[in-house]
Amino acid sequence: MAIVVNLDVMLARRKMKLGELSDMIGVTNANLSILKNGKAKAVRFSTLDAICRALECQPGDILEFSEEE
Amino acid sequence: MPSQKLRQLILILRVLVYLVILLQLVGFASTYLADEKIYLKIDGEIWEQRILGLSIPHQIVIGIYMFIPSAILIGGLLQIAGLCNHFAAGVIFSSETVRNFKRFAMALVLLGMVDMLITPLLIGYLKLVDITPAWPDVDLSLVLDLLSLEVVMVGVLFFVIARIMETGLAMKDEMELTV
Numbered sequence: 001m002a003i004v005v006n007l008d009v010m011l012a013r014r015k016m017k018l019g020e021l022s023d024m025i026g027v028t029n030a031n032l033s034i035l036k037n038g039k040a041k042a043v044r045f046s047t048l049d050a051i052c053r054a055l056e057c058q059p060g061d062i063l064e065f066s067e068e069e
Numbered sequence: 070m071p072s073q074k075l076r077q078l079i080l081i082l083r084v085l086v087y088l089v090i091l092l093q094l095v096g097f098a099s100t101y102l103a104d105e106k107i108y109l110k111i112d113g114e115i116w117e118q119r120i121l122g123l124s125i126p127h128q129i130v131i132g133i134y135m136f137i138p139s140a141i142l143i144g145g146l147l148q149i150a151g152l153c154n155h156f157a158a159g160v161i162f163s164s165e166t167v168r169n170f171k172r173f174a175m176a177l178v179l180l181g182m183v184d185m186l187i188t189p190l191l192i193g194y195l196k197l198v199d200i201t202p203a204w205p206d207v208d209l210s211l212v213l214d215l216l217s218l219e220v221v222m223v224g225v226l227f228f229v230i231a232r233i234m235e236t237g238l239a240m241k242d243e244m245e246l247t248v
Contacts, residue, residue, distance in 0.1 A: 031248045041246040 004064045007036045010055050025050035071159055083153045086146050093139045100135065107131075109192070109205040116201060127198065134191050138183050145176025162238040170231035177224030184217035 011018065018036065022029045027047055034040045035047075048059050055061075071079065106117045120131060148169045155166050195201045 027248065034246060035248040039246060040248045041243045043248050047248050 002065055002067060004066045005035055005038050005040070005062060006064055007032070007051070007062055010057055010061055011036075014055055016055070021051070021054055024054045071156060075156065079153050079157050083150065086150050086153070090143050090146050093143055097136055097139055101132070107195070109195075109201060110208065111201065111203050111205050113206065116205070118200065123200065127200065130194065131191065134187060134194070138180055138187060141176050141180045141183060145173045145180065148173040148176065162234060162241045164238065167231055167234045167238055170227055170234055174224050174227035174231055177227060178221050179224075181217040181219075181221035181224060184220060185215050188215055 011021065018032050019029055021027075022032050025047070027050065035043065043063075048062070051062060052059060101120065104119055104121050106119050109116045120128060123131070152166060152169045152173075155161075155163065155169070160166065192201075192205055196204055
């Protein structure tokens, strides 16, 4: 897919672990792993909203369009 | 897990599947045990021949001809039995259930076609090996009787159901991968 998920980059910048984000936003670790590894087929606005609030970032910091992918 | 109603339906379906398979096998065996006859209308007269009155090789060939539709139907019914197992385990949308539906649909289409061809082929065989003295009379009602389009139609309907199941499976996968 041409959409790249930069969740791992954002987590590294915030020095946060996936488990911590999972506890903060109430989304399971397994589901966040699916998102982080680019296996997700869709992302709910509510999930995106929660991630952006927790990481204090914009949706564009997490999702990126890449034609090469 | 499936609901109580679905469980009951699966049980009824499973019993019916095994009952039909048993009846198919008993029906085929009884053709031989009851020493049934082949009837044809030749030159306006009824021609008859006991199957057991024929030589063993001819009996085997006729037996195979007569068993082909039953074998196809039993193959299809085993797919339904497989579906029952999946549904009972709570697996509704999966690649296996889609495959079961497709195979059952294929069996029905094949059964309809074989039903249409088996009698003319058997008549051709009987004439070819000189069991019948002449070609039987062609009767319009007999030809119409041979058309098993309704079976083919149900088969095509099951292909449509298989496609719907495939769409359901894709939707389920997408839903599971929505974060």
